[in-house]
Amino acid sequence: MLNARVGVRSADNVRTIAALLMLVAAGFVAIRMVIIYHYTLSYGADHPKAFSDFNFYYYAFSTVLNSAHDPSLMYNNERLVSYLSNLGANTVDDILIYCYPPQFALIFAPFALLPSFTAKLLWVAMSVVLSIIGAILLAKMAYRGEDRRVTALLIAVTMLSFPVLHDAYLGQSNELLFFLLATAFFLIERDRRWIAGVFLAFAVVFKVTPLAVVGLLLLRREWRTVVSTGVCAIAITLFTASQLGFRIIWDYFTVEIGRAQAHIVNSGGLPGNSSVRGALQTFSAKLGMPASEATLHATSTIFAAIVCVMACYLVIRRSRDTRMDYGLACITMLLAAPILEPIHMVVALIPLVILLGTALERHDLRQSAISPRVEMFLLAIAVLLLFFMERSAMYTASALITYVLCVARYFPPVSAFRRNPHAEIGRHASS
Template sequence: MFPTTLEAIRSTTSKRTAYISGILALLAVAIVFKAVWLARLGLGHGRDLVDFNAFYITAKLVWLGTVDQAYQFAKLIVIQREVSGGRDGFMPWTYPPQFSLLLAPFALIPVGIAYLLFVASTLTLYLAVLRRLAGDNFVLVLIVFFPTIGITLACGQNSLLTAALIGMVCLFFQERPILAGTALGLMIIKPHLAIAFAVYAVLRRSWIVVMTAAAVVLISSAICTAVFGVEIWSAFLQSVRDSSVFLEHGNYPMHRMISIYAALRTAGLSASAAFVAQGVAAVLALAVVLIAAYRPMPARERFGLVAIVSVCISPYAYDYDFLIFSVGLALLLPALLASAREWERGIIYALPIPIGAFGYLQAMQMASSYNGEQALSTFSIGGFAIIPLIALIVGIVLLRSSGTEAVSEPTVRCASA
């Protein structure tokens, strides 16, 4: 009954419009509330830093000419502690310099307004791309991923932007490869989430996409070098090395991560064993990319498969990064609606919900109790849930949908393609 009830929402234009309007209104309220909270105008309790605070701090450092301090954990801890009024929480900065430069303009305005502009613009882009991909299924995808969008807004993360960029790669890959390559190149802000599509582009010999993406990375790197100096790259690489030690020692909030590495670590396995399992998961994910590249199937199914496995290659993926999965589901829904049984669709719709919801509840628990050790001892729900979810979807698409399809649109041009 659950999938049937959920799918009934998309049956008429009036129902879709009503639900979409309601969801967008809730998201707007959440954005305004968080902007006020960040502006410290009296709403909310507690002032622990959220991710957007880390973005804003780095943007300020850009203008001060000391952005290299964002990559030096010992110095960044002191800066974040001062901003948070003495809180002990710490958010390492491991983003490539391109993202630091992208954030710089936001430091010129108050933090509340900066958050409002950043989140509202990236949310608008994400929703526009998702609507193009999902068509009549747009409201269905919104409901399933509403908790994940919620946790993204709550912490002010950039996953709305990265999901939109991946969606643009899917939209423009065949007909506008320069645009697709540009979007893929801009994923340098979170390169570990773009590995699957980079491999897919090479396997498909889409050289315009590959060369455009490479050009974007090289040009943006040259700009960063000119602005920050060549030493910014050694600082960045050192932060990456330091973060790998953090990850190995379990110092990240792995209950919020969605990788098999995080799942096994929170279950008590050693770092080495969890890394081996993560390696196996990455190999299997790339095998799906290989199948998608060479097996005859509709374009939207190719891109959908690549999108859903792109989040399980790296051990470093959070619940908000799961939004990329919404891009894959939007593309695959026509095939799933046609081929999946009702109980299978129920699982596909149900499993993404606790991934975002659990992350949100855990984030609120940590903010209110200041008991990081208690939160870190919990299981990675997302890490355990995402494996059967991907396995089920991949199995349905590869074993039923593509093999029985008669006619398919060759390009992802619009929602009904």
């Protein structure tokens, strides 16, 4: 009888929390609508400033269509700056470099057949639609319960986070990456692993960094998904090489990636670069003891090695819920990078939604080394930090909190371990 009452009380608490969060979400919807309306009016009068990052994409797409004899021009900074200047776009404050793989430019080159502003509108519309689809699939994967309000809550948490709005505002591509990863994870959970590999392959050839996700899937022996990803990625790369030549692909990996990272890293720290490196660079400068480049590089490299090794260990030895493996892979991918732009935090919504969905799915069961109340409190902070425009280390804190919560899910509650220290070992041995 007592357990039944506790269960009912817990369910009521979950419904109350969901209702309050939905109320907050409704307020943010109103705010977002005002912002979108304001930007729509300003864009109508100044097309070059509209969705400004898409200008870089449009330049690369146009280069593929009009200069296929020399596709390396898409990475020519002087030509890019000249193009942006002629377009009337900002060439003073922005980071003026194009650093996406050749496959990305070739696949989306047809956008350059349209007028610039029309292409922008179509790109943003496509990104928003795909992000909504990705949010729905992610919510269904993260929460297997029957309460539709929880599913609606998870979708709201995703779509109302500022990185999503900011990504659409800039005409960026992180919503596309979010869709590809969320869809791949959803399909793996539905045992459609061959198809999942196709989506993951596009994520890899568009951004490269999702190779971290592929690596963790390999450790988990997801052979069908990994093989499908490899075959599709190679096929896309060979198709690109047949159209643009092998040299452009070789130069991208040997020259352009390093040049782009050096250019972006040198642009400054927080909030533009919310990585651990960016935070150290900013705080050390504020304390009057600026960290040297050698210190920043060593710190970011050591930190990346630690989070990657930890992820490998957890996935191999302590995996209990495959959904947490997806979340851990995504947050590891972000934290291991020396550059974490605020718009990259769109992908951080994947582990956040998985953490929240699995917590609400089994609210009567302690799933983490952290107590449920503390976990929910920290999760609320991580989500709330992403509801606002980035300031100082807000997104760094959100990413680190998310990482700690993901790692804690791989360890049993301390009290349970003290009662039976061999229970976890035995459980893993039997599995």
